[in-house]
Structure formats: structure tokens, C-alpha cells
Amino acid sequence: MKKLSVLVLLAVLLTLFGAFGVVSAQNQYEGVVIDVLTFTGPQIAEPLQRHAPAFQEATGATVNVITVPFADLYQTILTDQATGTNSYEAFVFAPQWMGDYVSGGYLLDLSDKVGASEELAWDDVGQFFREFSATYQGATYTLPLDGDFHMVYYRIDVLEELGMTPPTTWDEYLAIAEAANGMDMNGDGEGDFGSCIAKKRAEQGYWWIYSIAAPFIQTQGTSQGAFFDTETMNPLTNNAAFIRALEIYKATNAFGPADELNIGVGDTRGLWTAGRCALTVDWGDIGSLAVSEGSNVNGLTGAVITPGSDMVLDRATGELVACDEMTCPNAINGINHAPYAAFGGWSGGISAAIDPTVQQAAFDYFAYVSAPAQSNVDVTIGATGFNPYRISQFEDLAPWVAGGFTEAAAENYLGAIQASLNSPNMVLDLRVPFNQRYQQVVLDEVLSRFLADELTAEEAAAEIEVRWNEITDELGRDAQLAAYTATLGITGGN
Amino acid sequence: MAAASELAAQNKSHSTDTRPLGERIGSWLDAASPSVLLMPTVLVILLLSIFPLIASLYSALARFQLQQGGFAITFVGFANFNKLLFGSEARKTLGRIGELPAWSWIVLAAFALVMLYFLYQHINRNRVGAFSSIGKTIGFGMGVFWRVLTGIIATFFVFMLVGGLYSDRGIPGTIAVTLIFVFGSVALQYTIGLILALLLTQDIPGKRFFRIIFLLPMMITPVGIGFLFRMLTNTTVGPLGPVWQAAGLAQFSMLEDGGGARLAIIIGDVWQWVPFSFIILLAALEGVSRETIEAARVDGANRWQLFRFIIVPEIVPVSTTVILIRLIETFKIIDVPNALTGGGPGTATESLTLHAFNNWRAIDYGLSAAISYILLFVVTYVAMVFVNIVRRRVLEAFA
Numbered sequence: 001m002k003k004l005s006v007l008v009l010l011a012v013l014l015t016l017f018g019a020f021g022v023v024s025a026q027n028q029y030e031g032v033v034i035d036v037l038t039f040t041g042p043q044i045a046e047p048l049q050r051h052a053p054a055f056q057e058a059t060g061a062t063v064n065v066i067t068v069p070f071a072d073l074y075q076t077i078l079t080d081q082a083t084g085t086n087s088y089e090a091f092v093f094a095p096q097w098m099g100d101y102v103s104g105g106y107l108l109d110l111s112d113k114v115g116a117s118e119e120l121a122w123d124d125v126g127q128f129f130r131e132f133s134a135t136y137q138g139a140t141y142t143l144p145l146d147g148d149f150h151m152v153y154y155r156i157d158v159l160e161e162l163g164m165t166p167p168t169t170w171d172e173y174l175a176i177a178e179a180a181n182g183m184d185m186n187g188d189g190e191g192d193f194g195s196c197i198a199k200k201r202a203e204q205g206y207w208w209i210y211s212i213a214a215p216f217i218q219t220q221g222t223s224q225g226a227f228f229d230t231e232t233m234n235p236l237t238n239n240a241a242f243i244r245a246l247e248i249y250k251a252t253n254a255f256g257p258a259d260e261l262n263i264g265v266g267d268t269r270g271l272w273t274a275g276r277c278a279l280t281v282d283w284g285d286i287g288s289l290a291v292s293e294g295s296n297v298n299g300l301t302g303a304v305i306t307p308g309s310d311m312v313l314d315r316a317t318g319e320l321v322a323c324d325e326m327t328c329p330n331a332i333n334g335i336n337h338a339p340y341a342a343f344g345g346w347s348g349g350i351s352a353a354i355d356p357t358v359q360q361a362a363f364d365y366f367a368y369v370s371a372p373a374q375s376n377v378d379v380t381i382g383a384t385g386f387n388p389y390r391i392s393q394f395e396d397l398a399p400w401v402a403g404g405f406t407e408a409a410a411e412n413y414l415g416a417i418q419a420s421l422n423s424p425n426m427v428l429d430l431r432v433p434f435n436q437r438y439q440q441v442v443l444d445e446v447l448s449r450f451l452a453d454e455l456t457a458e459e460a461a462a463e464i465e466v467r468w469n470e471i472t473d474e475l476g477r478d479a480q481l482a483a484y485t486a487t488l489g490i491t492g493g494n
Numbered sequence: 495m496a497a498a499s500e501l502a503a504q505n506k507s508h509s510t511d512t513r514p515l516g517e518r519i520g521s522w523l524d525a526a527s528p529s530v531l532l533m534p535t536v537l538v539i540l541l542l543s544i545f546p547l548i549a550s551l552y553s554a555l556a557r558f559q560l561q562q563g564g565f566a567i568t569f570v571g572f573a574n575f576n577k578l579l580f581g582s583e584a585r586k587t588l589g590r591i592g593e594l595p596a597w598s599w600i601v602l603a604a605f606a607l608v609m610l611y612f613l614y615q616h617i618n619r620n621r622v623g624a625f626s627s628i629g630k631t632i633g634f635g636m637g638v639f640w641r642v643l644t645g646i647i648a649t650f651f652v653f654m655l656v657g658g659l660y661s662d663r664g665i666p667g668t669i670a671v672t673l674i675f676v677f678g679s680v681a682l683q684y685t686i687g688l689i690l691a692l693l694l695t696q697d698i699p700g701k702r703f704f705r706i707i708f709l710l711p712m713m714i715t716p717v718g719i720g721f722l723f724r725m726l727t728n729t730t731v732g733p734l735g736p737v738w739q740a741a742g743l744a745q746f747s748m749l750e751d752g753g754g755a756r757l758a759i760i761i762g763d764v765w766q767w768v769p770f771s772f773i774i775l776l777a778a779l780e781g782v783s784r785e786t787i788e789a790a791r792v793d794g795a796n797r798w799q800l801f802r803f804i805i806v807p808e809i810v811p812v813s814t815t816v817i818l819i820r821l822i823e824t825f826k827i828i829d830v831p832n833a834l835t836g837g838g839p840g841t842a843t844e845s846l847t848l849h850a851f852n853n854w855r856a857i858d859y860g861l862s863a864a865i866s867y868i869l870l871f872v873v874t875y876v877a878m879v880f881v882n883i884v885r886r887r888v889l890e891a892f893a
Contacts, residue, residue, distance in 0.1 A: 075855045103560055262835060439707070452840030
């Protein structure tokens with residue numbers, strides 16, 4: 001009886017401690033407010049907002065998601081931190097910008113936290129995203145929430161009707177676009193477009209050019225780099241390869257909407273799901289948007305690694321030469337592919353200048369959003385803007401099927417991403433200090449002027465070279481070269 | 495000489511003031527109180543306006559760089575201005591001028607002749623003789639110098655506009671684009687505002703309703719106007735897409751062409767700011783004396799004569815003020831081009847403010863500040879020319 005009484009007492013005590021433990025976990029961050037800054041959604045901001053109430057219920061922390069236009073996000077984070085304003089506790093941004101934030105000492109080093117968090121399941125995150133997107137100079141500063149690669153999407157039914165296969169080169173892309181242009185692809189009696197590419201200035205248009213140029217420029221693997229010469233930091237733009245890419249880019253205008261120079265990715269995605277385009281180049285979002293409610297192209301959307309080229313740049317002469325075993329060691333059927341990890345995937349970083357409790361709360365929030373239980377569903381929803389980045393997301397088709405994909409469509413979509421991710425010749429996005437000046441200011445402006453016929457392809461290529469060199473010299477050529485080569489040490493594969 | 499003796503007399507009166515000390519202090523306080531009371535406000539205003547001016551001038555002469563634990567600002571002299579006016583950004587700031595057509599040389603020559611005529615008029619009116627005082631001679635010389643400088647700058651602006659728009663492969667720079675927005679938009683704002691105001695001075699039903707309706711666009715935020723016009727001009731997925739298609743314009747977009755894109759922005763800006771001109775001109779028109787108009791009618795004046803000889807002289811002072819305010823405001827245009835076109839296609843709609851903003855958000859504060867100083871110079875120049883020459887001459891003409 002005495003033993004029984006002791007056991008009952010122990011059980012009551014354990015229950016009480018357990019309850020206290022639960023209460024303690026539920027109120028772990030009672031009163032903590034996490035202001036998370038990201039870009040104007042609905043993509044990215046939507047899942048962050050949607051998961052906030054559940055996180056608050058579990059921990060007591062309040063999460064506010066604050067948004068600014070994409071073009072203002074980089075400097076808003078930088079000025080908030082550099083001036084010590086510290087209006088935000090956490091940020092969801094492009095890993096490209098990490099160098100600027102880390103060099104200022106604004107981001108919290110998460111190296112110790114990522115391995116310690118069971119919920120995060122760090123080893124399930126693809127190697128590329130762990131080692132490139134999240135890491136800078138050997139330390140982890142962000143949690144990946146998204147995986148980004150450019151791919152080409154095609155209309156399965158349109159290509160079947162034309163008797164054509166998905167493009168493997170950019171010349172084939174143009175041939176399909178030309179053949180499909182003017183066909184009625186959505187049954188409304190109106191002619192539709194052969195190719196839809198978002199080319200609006202001051203938005204995300206400047207990324208497409210490197211999807212086209214990369215297979216002409218980079219051949220020897222990821223560490224060769226596609227932006228600058230790794231010995232001199234001279235831009236790889238004023239050459240026959242980049243000029244050819246510019247010509248292809250401009251040639252797509254003829255098969256796109258009349259206002260293609262003034263439409264952004266939101267517009268092209270709307271055109272795609274409305275069934276008005278035969279081809280487009282985009283991140284992974286199209287795949288899940290195509291199966292979402294209201295889409296006219298559910299079951300009709302195919303995805304493929306970005307096209308390549310059988311002619312590549314001879315860096316010694318600046319001219320194009322034919323692919324062979326020496327010039328294109330990674331070629332597939334004589335075609336050199338160089339998939340472009342454009343942007344690198346939205347990632348969450350935490351301010352280094354805030355209270356450690358709030359830092360931990362922000363980390364736990366990002367870990368919660370990134371955890372397989374949440375993210376493996378989020379990546380199947382087009383509106384989230386999140387694309388697959390975890391190994392389990394590629395292996396388990398069940399969430400994709402539940403999200404509206406057929407197994408075949410899911411395999412096709414994930415296969416295209418994996419083909420990019422596993423490519424030994426993958427192109428890493430530019431991640432040197434002040435990369436915004438190189439890309440968002442100079443590249444974006446010169447491309448827009450070229451598309452508007454203000455510059456010829458040769459003039460555009462030369463101007464990018466001159467102005468990029470000017471920026472490099474202003475910032476210090478040696479320092480920029482060191483930063484650039486440091487980012488090229490990572491290879492793909494999950 | 496007279497002034498010196500007056501001062502001496504004042505000093506003498508001060509030194510021989512026999513009033514009691516308290517009374518003297520009281521009268522000094524009376525005299526000083528306006529200055530003392532105003533001084534804090536004046537100092538605050540000076541600090542608020544001069545400090546940012548000096549700080550931004552220093553920024554324009556410096557380079558901002560991030561470094562471990564913070565940032566560094568390095569003095570680089572005129573490097574930012576050099577880059578904008580003679581270096582890699584010169585094509586963007588000043589535009590590209592190709593081979594000019596023959597007619598444009600005639601326009602430029604005519605404009606230069608007008609400038610020379612103004613100079614001749616000034617010299618003729620203020621001629622100084624061999625025995626004129628040094629002060630008068632210096633004043634005359636300065637007048638000539640400023641007029642020559644004004645003429646050169648104005649001719650250069652016209653050259654940039656004509657060359658950027660009409661020369662072979664010419665492209666207007668951000669200065670010329672800003673001038674196109676300013677003069678195109680303000681001219682239309684004033685004209686349409688005046689027409690609407692004249693309409694609402696007539697006895698028409700629903701005047702009060704129209705007054706409110708006409709004012710509405712001014713209440714909308716400019717960036718909202720930008721997005722509104724972005725939707726309206728989107729021929730593919732915009733709400734007017736079916737209308738464009740029905741009209742056979744599905745393959746046409748005014749934003750694909752530089753001229754069309756600039757026109758779209760001017761339309762947006764005019765739509766928003768016509769109410770400003772309208773409401774002020776309506777007040778001016780309603781202030782015109784009814785007795786004078788009736789008297790002119792009795793004397794047989796027709797509608798045109800009433801407008802030209804009675805109404806216009808009465809509203810000219812208000813009109814010039816409205817135009818001056820809108821000129822200065824329109825020079826700072828950014829929201830509509832930023833939201834509608836992002837400055838594109840190419841740089842066709844990139845105003846000076848957007849040019850500065852694009853560099854500012856890439857943390858190139860030095861270049862951004864230098865562009866802002868160029869804008870300050872251009873605005874000040876145009877405002878001074880408008881006030882000292884255009885406004886004065888128009889007021890004289892209608893006096």
C-alpha cells in the first residue's frame with residue numbers, strides 16, 4: 001500500500017512537472033515580438049504570415065510580417081542595421097546579399113543552432129542550400145526557406161501538336177516559340193504567345209540573361225564561374241558568347257506579348273496559368289501554380305533544365321568555338337548545359353543586435369516554418385513562392401500528389417529541378433559585396449536599354465564590362481576577386 | 495557721407511542718453527524682442543534646411559563603403575560629378591546626341607538668337623558710359639555675365655532635348671527626360687485646369703458636384719496613380735485588355751516605345767495634378783470683378799475680348815504662381831515612372847529623381863547625392879529664369 005502510495009505520488013508529481021513543462025513550452029516566449037521583414041507578397045510573405053498564429057499558440061511569441069517592395073528590400077535591411085535603428089528582428093531575403101550584411105556584423109551566426117535543432121532537420125536540407133545559400137565564409141547565417149533554379153516550362157499539348165520536343169538548346173527554344181506563336185492555346189479564339197518572359201526594368205528581369213548566357217560562358221564546372229574571370233576579376237560580358245545570349249534574349253521579344261518589356265513575373269505567371277504561353281523561363285513556382293485552382297494548364301505543363309549550347313566561349317580569344325571533350329567536359333549529347341541558381345532561394349536571417357531570447361525565438365520561428373511538417377506542404381502550393389530545397393521534398397511524392405500533381409507531373413517537375421541541382425556545371429549567382437550595383441543597377445539598366453533598342457548587343461556587352469570594372473575598382477579589385485572566388489568553391493548535388 | 499554723419503549722430507545720442515537705466519533697458523528689450531522671439535524659429539528652420547544641404551553636399555563629394563562593424567565615408571572630391579557628367583554615367587545623365595537633322599539646327603539657331611536678343615535688350619537699356627560709377631559698371635557687367643550664362647544653359651537644355659529626341663540614334667538623358675515631364679505636364683495641367691475652371695464659372699447644373707469630382711485625383715497617392723495606369727496600359731492582362739483586343743490593339747503597347755511611355759507618365763501626372771491648377775484658377779476667376787465684366791459687355795466686348803483683356807490680366811499673377819509651384823514639384827517626379835515603367839523601356843522614363851533613387855537603393859549614396867545636387871541646380875535655374883524673366887515679362891505685358 002505504501003509502495004502504491006509512493007507510485008501514485010510520483011505519477012502525480014511527474015504529471016504536474018509534465019504539465020508545467022508543457023505550460024512552460026507554450027509560454028516560452030510570452031511577450032516576445034518578432035518583426036520579420038521581407039518583400040511585398042503575396043509570395044513568401046503568405047506562408048510566413050500563415051504559420052505565425054500556430055507558432056504563437058505553441059510558444060507565446062508574436063510574429064509580425066512586414067513587407068516592402070522587392071527593389072527596396074536590400075537597402076531597407078542594410079540601412080535599418082547600419083544606422084542601429086533595429087526596427088526588425090529577422091529578415092527573409094536573397095542569400096546573394098548576405099556578404100554585405102555579414103561584413104557589417106549585422107547577422108547572427110547560426111552555426112551552433114542549426115545542428116542543435118531537431119525540428120529543423122538540418123541534414124534534410126539539400127547540400128547546395130546548406131553550403132551556399134545559408135553559408136558565408138564557413139559560418140551559417142541563414143535558414144533556407146526556398147530553393148531557386150531557373151527552368152524552362154513548356155506546354156506539353158502544344159509541343160505534341162507541333163511535333164516538337166522540349167528545347168535542349170536556345171536555338172530550339174526560339175524555333176518552338178516561333179512555331180507556336182499565334183496558336184490559340186487556351187481555346188478563346190485568340191492567338192497566343194510563343195514565349196513569355198518577364199522583362200520589366202527594376203523588377204526581376206535581369207536574372208534571365210544569365211540563364212541564356214551561362215551555357216555559352218561556363219563549361220568547366222561550377223568553380224569556373226560565369227560572371228568574372230577568376231584571375232583578373234574582368235567581367236565575362238564583352239565577348240561573342242554574351243553577345244549571342246543578348247541576341248537570343250532579344251529575339252524572344254518577337255514571340256511574346258506586346259508589352260513584354262513592361263511585365264513582371266507576376267504577369268508572366270498569370271499568362272502561363274491562363275494558358276496563353278507555349279514556353280516560359282521561371283523559377284520553380286510555375287510548377288505548383290500550374291496545378292492550383294483556376295489554372296488552365298493543369299496536366300499540360302512540362303519542365304526541363306534550361307537549354308544549353310553546342311557553341312561555347314573560348315576565354316582566350318573571346319570567340320565561340322564548337323563543343324568537344326576538351327571545351328565541354330560536362331556536355332550531354334554534345335550540348336553544354338549550365339543551369340543557373342538564380343537568386344539562391346529566400347532565406348531567413350536574424351539580427352545580431354537584439355536580445356538573445358528574441359534571437360532564439362526568431363530562430364525557432366524560422367525552424368518551425370522550415371521544418372518538413374510545414375515546408376513539405378508549402379512547396380507544393382504555388383502561392384507560397386517556396387520551391388523544393390529539402391531532400392525529403394524530392395523523395396516523397398505524397399505531398400505533391402495531395403497538392404494536385406499527378407505522379408508523372410511531380411516526377412517531371414522535380415526531375416527538372418534535380419537535373420539542375422545535380423549538374424556539375426551549375427552556375428552560382430553572384431554574391432560579392434555590393435552585388436546589387438552590378439546586377440540591379442548596371443545589368444538591369446543596360447539590358448533594358450538594349451531591349452529598347454537604345455544600344456546594340458555589342459554596345460551593351462561593352463558597357464556592362466566598363467561599368468562593372470568601374471564598380472570593382474571603386475570597391476577594391478583584390479577584395480572583390482577574393483569574395484568572388486570564395487563563393488565558387490561549392491559544387492552542386494543534394 | 496550722409497549715412498556716416500547719421501551714424502555718428504546716432505552714436506552721440508546713444509552716448510548722451512540721459513534716461514534712467516531701467517527705462518533704457520526696457521526700451522532696448524522692446525527693440526530687441528521681435529528678434530529674440532523670432533530667433534529660435536529662424537535658427538531651427540536654418541538648421542533644418544542648411545544642415546541637410548551641407549550633409550548631402552559632403553555625401554556628393556564622398557563614397558560610402560561597408561566595412562566590418564559599420565561603414566566608412568571617404569572623401570573623393572568631384573569624382574561622383576565627374577562620373578555623372580563626363581564618365582560612365584554621362585550618357586545616362588546627358589543623353590546621346592547623334593547626327594542632328596537640318597531643321598533642328600534652325601531651331602537651335604533661332605533659340606540662340608532669341609537669347610542674344612534678350613542680351614542686346616539688357617545692354618541697350620542699361621548702357622554704362624565711360625564716366626559711370628564703378629558700382630554701376632560692376633552691376634552692368636554682372637547682369638551681362640548672368641544673362642550670357644543663362645542663355646548658354648538654356649540653349650544647352652534645348653540642344654539636349656532636340657538632340658535626344660530627334661537626332662539619329664539620339665536618346666534623351668535623365669535631365670532631358672525630366673525637362674520633358676516638367677514642361678509637357680505643367681503645360682497640360684495649366685491648360686486643362688484653366689478650361690475646367692472657366693467651365694465651372696458658367697451657370698451650369700451640378701457645379702458643386704463637378705468641383706468635388708474634379709478634385710478627387712489630387713487626393714490619391716502618386717504611387718497609386720502609377721499602379722493604376724500600369725493596369726490600364728497593360729494590353730495583355732490589364733482590365734482594359736479585352737477593350738484593346740476588341741479595338742485590334744492587342745499587339746500594341748504604348749509602354750514599349752520611349753515616347754509612348756513618357757506620354758503615359760505625363761497623362762498620369764496631368765490627371766493627378768490638373769485639380770491643383772483647376773481649384774486655384776477657379777478661385778482666381780471667381781475673384782474677377784463682375785462689374786468690370788458687365789461694363790465691358792455694355793461697351794460691346796465679345797467673349798474673346800472679355801477673356802483676353804479683362805480675365806487674363808486679372809488671373810496672370812495667380813497663373814504664374816500656379817505654374818511656378820507645379821514646375822518645382824514636377825521636377826521631383828518619381829512615383830509614377832517608378833511604379834508604371836520602372837524608368838524603362840531603357841532609360842526613356844527615368845527622371846533625375848528616379849536616377850538618384852536607383853543609386854540610393856543600391857547604397858551608392860555619393861552618386862545619389864551628386865544627382866540630387868544636379869537636380870537642385872536645374873530646379874533653381876529654371877525657377878530663377880521663370881521668376882526673373884518669364885513672370886516679370888508676362889506681368890509687365892498684362893499690367
